[in-house]
Amino acid sequence: MPEKLARRVIRLFPDYGHRWPLWENSAAERPSKxxxxxxxxxxxxxxxxxxxxxxxVWDAENLYESGWSSAENYMTWKTEGASIAEQLREEVKASADVEYDEWNPRR
Incomplete structure (x- = not known):
């Protein structure tokens, strides 16, 4: 019987230096970048x-310098992130799981 491949795990979080908040760890059976x-x-x-x-929106906030410009902007961004995570889960449900990591060094 063939060995079952582990499902892909897509991580959703913003980080400086990569303009797409999508990440995936490589696995021996499925290398990724x-x-x-x-x-x-x-x-x-x-x-x-x-x-x-x-x-x-996240990048424009200059979080390392001053944090979020307002609690309202942060909450709007956070709510949108959760909604994006749900849409992402729906679009990749056949092949991957999604982990939403809320990245926020300073509020």
Whole structure:
């Protein structure tokens, strides 16, 4: 009987230096480049636009320098991230699991 491959695990979180908040650890049976892009998973145009806008809001906040500009902006961003995670889970449910890691060094 063939060995069953482990499901892919896509991690969703923004980080400086990579404009797509998508990450995947390599596995022996499925090497990956770690820093992923929407095309790597065949994501919809709608989700691709949402991912870019969500990252851009996070990047514009200059978190390392001053933290979020307001609690309201942070909560709006956080809510959108959770919604994006749900859409991502739906779009990749046949082949991958999604972990949403809320990245926030300073509020």
């Amino acid at each position: 770690y820093t992923m892009e929407p095309a790597d998973f065949g994501l919809s145009e709608n989700l691709t636009h949402r991912l870019r806008a969500w990252y851009d």
